[in-house]
Amino acid sequence: MPVINEGDIEWTEIQTGRMWVRRKQLGEAAGGEELGCSLYELPAGEESWPYHYHTANEEAAYVLAGGGTLRFADEMHRLTAGDYVAFPADETGGHRIVNDSEEPLRYLVFSTMNEPEVTVYPDSEKLGVFVGAPPGGRDERTIHGYYPIDADVDYWKGE
Numbered sequence: 074m075p076v077i078n079e080g081d082i083e084w085t086e087i088q089t090g091r092m093w094v095r096r097k098q099l100g101e102a103a104g105g106e107e108l109g110c111s112l113y114e115l116p117a118g119e120e121s122w123p124y125h126y127h128t129a130n131e132e133a134a135y136v137l138a139g140g141g142t143l144r145f146a147d148e149m150h151r152l153t154a155g156d157y158v159a160f161p162a163d164e165t166g167g168h169r170i171v172n173d174s175e176e177p178l179r180y181l182v183f184s185t186m187n188e189p190e191v192t193v194y195p196d197s198e199k200l201g202v203f204v205g206a207p208p209g210g211r212d213e214r215t216i217h218g219y220y221p222i223d224a225d226v227d228y229w230k231g232e
Contacts, residue, residue, distance in 0.1 A: 115172040126167040139178035
């Protein structure tokens with residue numbers, strides 16, 4: 074496994090809707106396969122991914138610098154440098170990070186890299202399906218999409 078330095082990795086910017094974040098995929102750069110780690114920088118006033126939880130992957134976050142607010146299992150928590158939080162792979166691990174401060178918020182996110190994965194977004198009543206590569210992975214997926222939670226169909230109908 075190579076030793077990597079975050080200064081040698083370029084930022085990837087993710088900007089969509091109300092979200093703008095910069096990311097460096099440290100785990101991937103070091104050759105990690107079953108454990109992911111990314112460095113995130115969330116600019117002042119920005120929000121991370123919508124409130125969600127994973128069903129197959131546990132995550133954790135460690136705050137390096139700055140501050141913000143964590144919505145965790147529908148409770149609000151203040152985040153500051155040195156804080157660590159684990160997000161279980163079920164509804165009790167629902168989370169979202171918002172930088173409501175004046176400075177950039179830098180934090181590490183660690184994750185198991187299991188697939189297939191279903192990610193649930195309770196606020197928008199949808200779910201995401203990832204097969205072939207876990208969320209955060211760059212491999213090609215054989216199935217990937219977002220669907221309304223209530224789009225259940227009868228197993229036998231239309232066979």
